[in-house]
Amino acid sequence: MSRKGRRRTMxxxxxxxxxxxxxxxxxxxxxxxxxxxxRKRVLGMVDTLGYVQNRLAGSLATSRxxxxxxxxPSLVSNIFTEVMSGITxxxxxASYNAVVGISDYSLEKEEALVSSMLxxxxxxxxxxxxxxxxxxxxxxxxxxxxxxxxxxxxxxxxDVCVGLDQSRAGRTIANHMLSRGYRRxxxxxxxxxxxxxxxxxxxxxxxxxxxxxxxxxxxxxxxxPDFAAGKNGLKKLLEMAPDVDxxxxxxxxxxxxxxxxxIENGISIPDQLALAGFSGLETGQNMPLKLTTIKTQRYxxxxxxxxxxxxxxxxxxxxxxxxxxxxxxKGETS
Amino acid sequence: MSRKGRRRTMxxxxxxxxxxxxxxxxxxxxxxxxxxxxRKRVLGMVDTLGYVQNRLAGSLATSRxxxxxxxxPSLVSNIFTEVMSGITxxxxxASYNAVVGISDYSLEKEEALVSSMLxxxxxxxxxxxxxxxxxxxxxxxxxxxxxxxxxxxxxxxxDVCVGLDQSRAGRTIANHMLSRGYRRxxxxxxxxxxxxxxxxxxxxxxxxxxxxxxxxxxxxxxxxPDFAAGKNGLKKLLEMAPDVDxxxxxxxxxxxxxxxxxIENGISIPDQLALAGFSGLETGQNMPLKLTTIKTQRYxxxxxxxxxxxxxxxxxxxxxxxxxxxxxxKGETS
DNA sequence: TCACCTTATGTTACCGATAACGCAAATTCT
DNA sequence: AGAATTTGCGTTATCGGTAACATAAGGTGA
Numbered sequence: 246m247s248r249k250g251r252r253r254t255m256x257x258x259x260x261x262x263x264x265x266x267x268x269x270x271x272x273x274x275x276x277x278x279x280x281x282x283x284r285k286r287v288l289g290m291v292d293t294l295g296y297v298q299n300r301l302a303g304s305l306a307t308s309r310x311x312x313x314x315x316x317x318p319s320l321v322s323n324i325f326t327e328v329m330s331g332i333t334x335x336x337x338x339a340s341y342n343a344v345v346g347i348s349d350y351s352l353e354k355e356e357a358l359v360s361s362m363l364x365x366x367x368x369x370x371x372x373x374x375x376x377x378x379x380x381x382x383x384x385x386x387x388x389x390x391x392x393x394x395x396x397x398x399x400x401x402x403x404d405v406c407v408g409l410d411q412s413r414a415g416r417t418i419a420n421h422m423l424s425r426g427y428r429r430x431x432x433x434x435x436x437x438x439x440x441x442x443x444x445x446x447x448x449x450x451x452x453x454x455x456x457x458x459x460x461x462x463x464x465x466x467x468x469x470p471d472f473a474a475g476k477n478g479l480k481k482l483l484e485m486a487p488d489v490d491x492x493x494x495x496x497x498x499x500x501x502x503x504x505x506x507x508i509e510n511g512i513s514i515p516d517q518l519a520l521a522g523f524s525g526l527e528t529g530q531n532m533p534l535k536l537t538t539i540k541t542q543r544y545x546x547x548x549x550x551x552x553x554x555x556x557x558x559x560x561x562x563x564x565x566x567x568x569x570x571x572x573x574x575k576g577e578t579s
Numbered sequence: 580m581s582r583k584g585r586r587r588t589m590x591x592x593x594x595x596x597x598x599x600x601x602x603x604x605x606x607x608x609x610x611x612x613x614x615x616x617x618r619k620r621v622l623g624m625v626d627t628l629g630y631v632q633n634r635l636a637g638s639l640a641t642s643r644x645x646x647x648x649x650x651x652p653s654l655v656s657n658i659f660t661e662v663m664s665g666i667t668x669x670x671x672x673a674s675y676n677a678v679v680g681i682s683d684y685s686l687e688k689e690e691a692l693v694s695s696m697l698x699x700x701x702x703x704x705x706x707x708x709x710x711x712x713x714x715x716x717x718x719x720x721x722x723x724x725x726x727x728x729x730x731x732x733x734x735x736x737x738d739v740c741v742g743l744d745q746s747r748a749g750r751t752i753a754n755h756m757l758s759r760g761y762r763r764x765x766x767x768x769x770x771x772x773x774x775x776x777x778x779x780x781x782x783x784x785x786x787x788x789x790x791x792x793x794x795x796x797x798x799x800x801x802x803x804p805d806f807a808a809g810k811n812g813l814k815k816l817l818e819m820a821p822d823v824d825x826x827x828x829x830x831x832x833x834x835x836x837x838x839x840x841x842i843e844n845g846i847s848i849p850d851q852l853a854l855a856g857f858s859g860l861e862t863g864q865n866m867p868l869k870l871t872t873i874k875t876q877r878y879x880x881x882x883x884x885x886x887x888x889x890x891x892x893x894x895x896x897x898x899x900x901x902x903x904x905x906x907x908x909k910g911e912t913s
Numbered sequence: 914t915c916a917c918c919t920t921a922t923g924t925t926a927c928c929g930a931t932a933a934c935g936c937a938a939a940t941t942c943t
Numbered sequence: 944a945g946a947a948t949t950t951g952c953g954t955t956a957t958c959g960g961t962a963a964c965a966t967a968a969g970g971t972g973a
Contacts, residue, residue, distance in 0.1 A: 252723065254958095254959055254960085255960065256957070264923090265922070266923095266924050266925080266960080266961095267922075267960095267961080268922060270960070271921095271922085271961095274961090277921080278921055279894060279920095279921070279922085279923090280921060280922090285920080295717065295718070295721050295723075297694065297697050297698055297718070297965090298698040298960085299639070299700060299959055299960065300698040300699050300700075301635050301639040301699065301700055301958085301959075301960085302639050302958070302961085303960050303961070304635050304928095305633070305639055305929065305930085305959085305961095306928050306959080306960050306961040306962080307960085307961060307962080308586075308925075312699075320660040321657075321664070323655075326654040326655060335683055342678075342680065342695060342696075343679070344676075344678050344679075345677070345678075345679045347663075347664075347667055347677065360631065361676060362676075364631055364632040364633065364634040365634050365635065365646075366633060366634075382633070384629070387629050389586065460946095471861070471862075471867045472862045472865060473862070502865065505865065505867060508842070509867050527806065528804070528806045528807070531806060531807045531810055531836065531839065532839060532907055533839060533842055535844045555712075558960095581916065588930085590929080595940080598952075598953090599952065599954080600930080600931095600953095601952075601953065601954080602952060604930070604931065605951095605952085608931090611950095611952085612949085612950050613950095613951070614950085614951065614952090614953055617951080617952085631927070632929095632930085633928090635928085635929075635930085636929035636931085637931070638931080638958095639928095639930070639956075639957095639959065639960085640930050640931040640932075640958050641930085641931060641932080641958085642958070644950050683914090710917080773926035817966080
């Protein structure tokens, strides 16, 4: 318990309990037959000495780890915090821990994070989206541990992908808005680095142009759109193109900001302007007008990704592509 | 580069480059004099073999690590995501990584996380708030690494605390609302597990009662209040106590939800009802009415906590208590 | 009673890196 | 030119655990 001096090791406990280090190890891992007497003695000494396992050594010896590396682009968006909840809850049940890295939507940072995290020899790794640097792809392909690419799906993932069909989601929301009769479209979003959002936008644009209509999509932001950016973005968009009658946002948070802009400026929704978001966050559904959006299973993406890793560590196989359903929420903003 | 076979080690690289393992190690860590020729040969082999360092071994040998453990109560609240940003940005500059654990506001989970994370021998640890189980306190006190308790301040932290004076913040906002002339107060929050919120509430209550006024504070939630809970909580509060003229929320997100409730129900702010939040989130300041709140330096709490650890690892000492300023935002909701 | 199986523990050899020290060749100094 | 450094690299021991095998004591069945 003393503050000074070097850290306690198994040897200290072993000597104090008058057994071998191996016996201490066995007691702590509940392996092999141990007499009640020794167990008690060892655990007692662990406690009085304040011994804390060194998993560096353990993991090195067994080449096993209970850590799963997770790389997400951002913590600011509620999307990824919900995904993280799904992951941590699923891992926790199996006494695994998530080690999180934030890439800030930068593929270079992602590459650095992947290298750095793999050097700790995690049991598995979860990365976001499908686009990576060539080197990242290489490293992941040779990592020899389960690799999940989450959020999006593709026929040829590095290992396994868990997510939703972003293009189909884009088409669905576009079709809905078209079917509601809107004809002059705008887009408030940020596609530069967010490849999934870009994919949705492309699908939206394609649907709209296939009807010989067009969509105003100015490049408004240099960072992922949050509430304030959505509010401000809509304002700017309306200055540039005052006649749009429906606006797509790249996410619900931005769309909610847009709704506040309309409320503040007496723009009547959906008569004057219709709004559509993406994600189906609680907040959007609790606004004065329920937001039209696509509901995604964010928590489940995390949960399923984590479970997939755990299952495979337990020897099971899995499909390469796990697609989760989305659902159109018609809402009151369109 | 081959998929099969065991992981590459330094030995593989050493043999391939025709040098000793030590030389490979030196090249990779940029230590000691190495001829350009050897360096090139080694790095080339590292690349072609796809060698990834094993930091378990390295860290074990040096008993040094570039990981900092961070335990936060939740990711759902924007507060902690901003704190996390501050931490990761600060650590990143020094090539350190944060390893995050979520305690879900449970002191028992926190205890388990602390044990688990310390077993990986991080360079330092950051925990949230000041209240921990006795065992957690013991473990942290004996951890022999920098320990930061963040968000709150106390004269006797385990090691160092970085945060704000929650009680003073509570008094400040209470004084402001009193000075605006409100007299029938309500509170929408969740104090059961969030000790910092409870501290603020106690201070608010004390101020109010010192004026011989009272505050209606029903126990409305069993989970930290988010947007929907704030909206719903205000509704319930007003059913129970229709005559309140000012409501404190335990955070801005909930207060924003409350504002939406008022907008939907034609409750005029602040004439009929005044609202006060806590945190000073962007969103609250972008609502139709700027929220009255206390602005806290969340990003800085994270940044300063991380820097404090880095500085002390570099041999510098620091004060035990680092208090960050708060600022009253008078807003338009009071 | 003896071979045989449990049960409970100890011994030895590693896991994959790095610290500390050693030493030859090349360079600089006097 | 010979001594003193410096440069460039190798050897050995060690970090703190665990797998695999060994071993001693006690119980069991024929």
